[in-house]
Amino acid sequence: MNPQAPIGIFDSGFGGLTVARAVLDQLPYEDVLYLGDTARAPYGEKPLAEVREYALECLDHLVEQDVKLLVIACNSASSAVLRDARERYPVPVVEVILPAARRAVAATGTGRVGVICTEATATSLSYDDAFAAAPQVELHTAACPRFVEFVEAGITGGPELLACAEEYLKPLQVADIDTLILGCTHYPLLTGVISYVIGDVTLVSSAEECAKEAYAVLTRLGLVHETPRRSSTRFLTTGSPDQFARLGQRLMPGMINIVEQFS
Structure with missing residues (x-):
């Protein structure tokens, strides 16, 4: 695994931004790639089989972007796919x-x-x-x-x-x-x-405990950026990028600049 690679964070929508914030607070020199499946949110009312299908599709995409760690920042998705994810992907997986x-x-x-x-x-x-x-x-x-x-x-x-x-x-x-x-x-x-x-x-x-676990896993594997650097954050959404940016800025001021479309 490449220590220079980003951390991939997945959530069904906006809640995972609390995890992203906690991760950046504890690992300020790490790059983050966030994917929110807002077009199909909320997951909490859906059958677990459906949640599993959607979550694995999104996690597959993050792994294709060569992330060094997957963070499943969604309790519903963690419940549905954690065991599958740890067997399916070549990178460590942290959940909530x-x-x-x-x-x-x-x-x-x-x-x-x-x-x-x-x-x-x-x-x-x-x-x-x-x-x-x-x-x-x-x-x-x-x-x-x-x-x-x-x-x-x-x-x-x-x-x-x-x-x-x-x-x-x-x-x-x-x-x-x-x-x-x-x-x-x-x-x-x-x-x-x-x-x-x-x-x-x-x-x-x-969210806070998940971020601590991410720190521990990266440290144990020797994948932490230890020297100061300017980190980058990318935000992807399956829904409306403008809506994601507006609500994300309201909930997490100063955290989100550009949001990209993922489909």
Whole structure:
């Protein structure tokens, strides 16, 4: 693998920008190639077989661009294709589920852990599998499908979102969790309302933990740019480049310049 090659980041839409930001914060000299499948988003309401088909098509393209690491910045896609991806591609693959689960195990004091995610991730039981080696953890899962809609509409506050959050998070409050995994990379953009509703609970960002894992993997393989350099970022979308740029700039100011069409 070429240390000069970019990191490939894939997401169903805009949520993976939280991963891209976290990766760039921890690996500021790395080039990044981001592909968002916005034309077919959201993945969270689709059958896993369909998610698998779309995700592998996008991941194939990133590998064809000679990336040195694949980051699956989507919990739904990670649930659908992780095992296939690690067998299919000649580059290391990092995802968002296992790193977040490991962090939650370390953070919880009571063993009562919650995860909020899409319907696809909840149905896949991926987080249940991730905690299988931690019998001390009592996992409580809540699907929050409308959260993605709010983020991709650029809405991160207001009474409608607050009411939705109160409905989704009530079962987790009743379960008296002390740690909550934001099991969708869109959800860190809603940290304000989630924290307000859930109260004194440790939040674990799957985006942040995924970025830490990317750093660890590249360091272990000796593929990190160690000397200061000007890095580059490229953004591809299957949807409208103009829409991606507008919303991306609103959600992640200063991060996105040019967005290219991928089809």
